[in-house]
Amino acid sequence: MERKEAATKHRAFDLSLKAKPDNAGHFSGYASVWDVVDSYREKVAPGAFVASLAETAAKGRTLPILWQHRTDEPIGQWDVLKEDQHGLYGEGTLWLDEAPYARLAKRGMGAGAITGLSVGYYVKDSSFDETTRIRTLKQVDLVEASIVTTPANDEARVDTVKAKLAAGETITEREFERLLKDRGFSRSDAAAIADGGFKAWAAGAGQPHQATNAGLGDLAKALAGFSLPKL
Template structure:
């Protein structure tokens, strides 16, 4: 089971004070992201109870870097709106905590991305929508910009699995993200992607075999660390 991430704008209720304390919503109910997923109320309850029972706190990381913790959540609880948290940045010990504090106060850094494992979920075939009913929250990162989900490999793989077509532009974004030059990207798209796309997406097929082949080819890619 691989850890998943979910990125969005952090709804800040109180910007970091001199001691680095701040509050805001780490997740909001019923919001559908580009993965066609949403989090249901109650999804975090069991995980938070287990973490609290062990005397632990959920860490705040900088840009998902496990070697760059910049604080911890002193409290996390669910309410009618979402997952509300009160956090504390380690201003004296972590240099990036001071950058996060300054950026959040200026309104320049407002992104949050949570890391979690899915414990239980349901899928609506009609709406093509997955609802996360129970998740294991591992960490929550302050990020400079919430991830551009439409450019992420996970999103393209999700679209392929659902039988949806993707554009040449989407595919090119992934290649450029992985470090391919513009010339190499154009060559790959022109020779490989266009040939595949010419025979993909037959309306009478729920999932075109070509989509599975492309998804398999993409499975070797990994997302870059932020």
């Protein structure tokens, strides 16, 4: 049965460049490679992007290249995104004249110092192997692809935090703060709540209703509906 997860997810890759950005900002490479298990024990199956790419093309749209997943910092567009036998192949153009970060990306990619790509997507269909404990992404809605300075950026680690909670493992205060931001808190509110309430929350084994600090009221409400992704 088809299932679409509500939250946008980020998946980080090493951007395998076939052609470094030229003077006009054109570059090409692979944004994803098939059947490679990442640190989250997930892999992408061939065909996962086909329906999403077709729908985007039918609407006459192109997907943006963002800088570090910042929706207010588009630095280019993907001119070509298609699947082949190796993975998801892309050809992009950086907006060198209009976007300052595009020039930074070009310089870093050319020098081999910026090699990360992180895609934003919704999971529509996946499967989980109980024996290998590996999740296979079978169909996703691709919404953007960002150039990132390091592939394993903090925002992409939110799923790892949730996996730790599911396994009963201890999380750090910083991971707790990222979880709050994932639940919709602003950066400043998440930092303040994590600083003042992390110990109380952790002492309650991650159960918000056990916290007695009145300042955690909003936290309890926000996490009351928290549930881990179904595998």
